[in-house]
Amino acid sequence: MEILDALLQGFATALSPQNLMLMMLGCIIGLFVGAMPGLGSVNGVAILLPVTFLVPPTGAIIFLAAVYYGAMYGGAISSIMLGIPGASTAVATVFDGRPLALQGKADWALVAAAVGSFVGGTVSVILFTLFAPPLADFALKFGPQEEFALMMLAFATFIGLGGDDIPKTIFSIAVGLVLAAVGLDEISGQPRMIFFDLPGFYHGINFLVLAIGIYGIGEILWTLETSQGDVKVSQASFAAKRIVDAFKKLKASIVTIISSSFLGYFVGILPAAGATPASLMAYGVAKTMSKDPNTFGKGNMSGVAAPETANNAASTGSMLPMITLGIPGSPTTAILLGGMIIWGLRPGPLLFVNQPEFVWGLIGSLYMANFFTVIINIAFIPLFVSVLKLPFTILAPIIFVLCIVGGYAPTQDLHDVWLIVIFGVVFYLLRKLNYPVAPAVLAIVLGPLTERALRQSLVAEQGDITTFIERPLSATILVLAVLLIVLPAIKMARQKNNRTSVADGKQP
Amino acid sequence: MTTRSAELLMAVLMGLLSVFLMWKSAELEIGWIPDRGPGGGAWPFWLSAVMLACCIITIFRWWRKATPESRSSVEFMDKNTRRINYITVGSLVALLGLTHIIGIYFSIFLFLLFYLRFVGRHSWLLTGTLSVASPVFLFFFFEAMLKILLPKGYSEPLFYPLYQIIY
Structure with missing residues (x-):
């Protein structure tokens, strides 16, 4: 009952004229950003975060959550119409979305994507509403030791589940944490790592500097490199009858859509897993469960619905640890979390106690955003398609300009903008060499929180490091973190052994 | 390489x-x-x-x-990529460098002019419209709405009449 009351309050907050407008604007911008090849929710949120200082925190998070949501929907548009995924989260949508478009059934694919996204979003936001308050209640018991252990768990998931080169992943995390340490040492108040005595380093390196560098400048360099080929836009005709047909066809995919919603939500909760693996897993499960798996990859509507359902569900799932524990479940939520700190909020379980309006306003807005996005999505498809035809040489310089002014606005220091360009180029080169970049963004956001939790725990216990394993909760979390790192490493070593023994002519 | x-x-x-x-x-x-x-x-x-x-x-x-x-013995960056990267990063550095001197608005104008016309090879009409409209929009968005002053370098006096309109 309590939850229902709070949720109604949340709806009231979300429906205030200003928030409603911000939500719709966010959905539209998100749809566009998501539909642009190369740009996804994380780019949109990173580039737009600086402009949200104009509105109160609740409005700001509603706007950015709508951008996040819209981008998840939008990713499908370019996957289907161009055959290029709008973001990594929509890669699996290409598998069946593109064949459908080539068969002249782009509208069917778009409807499948929209309906899947809508159901996935709705199921996951209901799960979110049910799970968030008890989890936050539980998390109120956490001391700095548990907070530190949780951060370690978040990093461990990137190492264990990220699927990237392990030394390179650890390097990326460490870089993010070191960059976060620049500026004044919070505990002793001494200046730390002031490179070349430049005054700009005294205020530290804001996470946005790295996020805009990587997801703005770096991403565009990446896209300029990869999009050198010609892009072919499929034509879609929209007739009411065909849309009704599409809905009828989609009946066969109901089970897939529901199961992908749950799968997406729970995969989304795990830090590092997020929407991309969720959508690929959902596609795999849908194919395995299907009666005619052979039609997958040739234009099966379930093949479009499954990944789109899962990526939307995962995007809501990744907000659960962000809101309740203060641990982001994806790079996009890492940036949202950083935003919350800038807006003067302290992410974590206390949000539910101290800022109920903020939390429930956000939850209420997720229900609404879901509803608006599906309508705007279907209504604006022809417009999106014409924008998609814009050459990248128009889009790229405009995004660069947005990065530059967006990077300047928060601190109003050109020093930060120079850093954005430097980080953009360096991390683009690192990414080309298969260094994962998302862990660095996660780490720069979590860096100050991690260091504070570590040092607070140690100061309180007179420097006794065993405090982390003496407390049952933090010990359990740390054991989980260690397992997450160790298990994949063992598995990898085993596979390698097997390969060597096969190569030597022995049986594995 | x-x-x-x-x-x-x-x-x-x-x-x-x-x-x-x-x-x-x-x-x-x-x-x-x-x-x-x-x-x-x-x-x-x-x-x-x-x-x-x-x-x-x-x-x-x-x-x-x-x-x-x-x-991998594949070239790390092929010739086309190198070219577009040098131009892009070079023009971004020029944009920032010029911001210290002539301010951000005029630098953005020159940056867009260069990028749209000489990299994108778009028409003068499109180039001109976007290069002028973007800084004008940014000015009103940041200075009038957000009250965030962007750097103007030596071009500051040119903005005095505009300040009188918006403040």
């Missing part, structure tokens, strides 16, 4: 950076202060040490040819 050489070069450069960061964080106490826990420099120092260790492992794996990049 092949991808294989690029991987080695990057690992060595990042390793050197890690050493620099370790040295820099050692300006503060990096050891254990009795009964207090780690000193102010310990956190970044040991993390930089972890960075260095990762670089050394990457170099070792490069030598063993264990990573896909270390086995």
Whole structure:
């Protein structure tokens, strides 16, 4: 009952004229950003975060959550119409979305994507509403030791589940944490790592500097490199009858859509897993469960619905640890979390106690955003398609300009903008060499929180490091973190052994 | 340069950076202060040490040819990519450099003019419209709505009449 009351309050907050407008604007911008090849929710949120200082925190998070949501929907548009995924989260949508478009059934694919996204979003936001308050209640018991252990768990998931080169992943995390340490040492108040005595380093390196560098400048360099080929836009005709047909066809995919919603939500909760693996897993499960798996990859509507359902569900799932524990479940939520700190909020379980309006306003807005996005999505498809035809040489310089002014606005220091360009180029080169970049963004956001939790725990216990394993909760979390790192490493070593023994002519 | 050489070069450069960061964080106490826990420099120092260790492992794996990049003899950046990257990064650096002198609005105008016309080869009409409209829009958005002053360098006096309109 309590939850229902709070949720109604949340709806009231979300429906205030200003928030409603911000939500719709966010959905539209998100749809566009998501539909642009190369740009996804994380780019949109990173580039737009600086402009949200104009509105109160609740409005700001509603706007950015709508951008996040819209981008998840939008990713499908370019996957289907161009055959290029709008973001990594929509890669699996290409598998069946593109064949459908080539068969002249782009509208069917778009409807499948929209309906899947809508159901996935709705199921996951209901799960979110049910799970968030008890989890936050539980998390109120956490001391700095548990907070530190949780951060370690978040990093461990990137190492264990990220699927990237392990030394390179650890390097990326460490870089993010070191960059976060620049500026004044919070505990002793001494200046730390002031490179070349430049005054700009005294205020530290804001996470946005790295996020805009990587997801703005770096991403565009990446896209300029990869999009050198010609892009072919499929034509879609929209007739009411065909849309009704599409809905009828989609009946066969109901089970897939529901199961992908749950799968997406729970995969989304795990830090590092997020929407991309969720959508690929959902596609795999849908194919395995299907009666005619052979039609997958040739234009099966379930093949479009499954990944789109899962990526939307995962995007809501990744907000659960962000809101309740203060641990982001994806790079996009890492940036949202950083935003919350800038807006003067302290992410974590206390949000539910101290800022109920903020939390429930956000939850209420997720229900609404879901509803608006599906309508705007279907209504604006022809417009999106014409924008998609814009050459990248128009889009790229405009995004660069947005990065530059967006990077300047928060601190109003050109020093930060120079850093954005430097980080953009360096991390683009690192990414080309298969260094994962998302862990660095996660780490720069979590860096100050991690260091504070570590040092607070140690100061309180007179420097006794065993405090982390003496407390049952933090010990359990740390054991989980260690397992997450160790298990994949063992598995990898085993596979390698097997390969060597096969190569030597022995049986594995 | 092949991808294989690029991987080695990057690992060595990042390793050197890690050493620099370790040295820099050692300006503060990096050891254990009795009964207090780690000193102010310990956190970044040991993390930089972890960075260095990762670089050394990457170099070792490069030598063993264990990573896909270390086995790749493909050119790290082809000619077209190099060209577009030099132009893009060069023009961004020029944009920022000019911002210190003539301010951000005129720099953005010149940047868009250059990029749209000479890189994108778009028509003068489109180039002109976007190059003028973008800084004008940004001016009203940032200065009038957000009250955030963007840097104007020596072009500041030109904005005095506009200030009178918006403030």
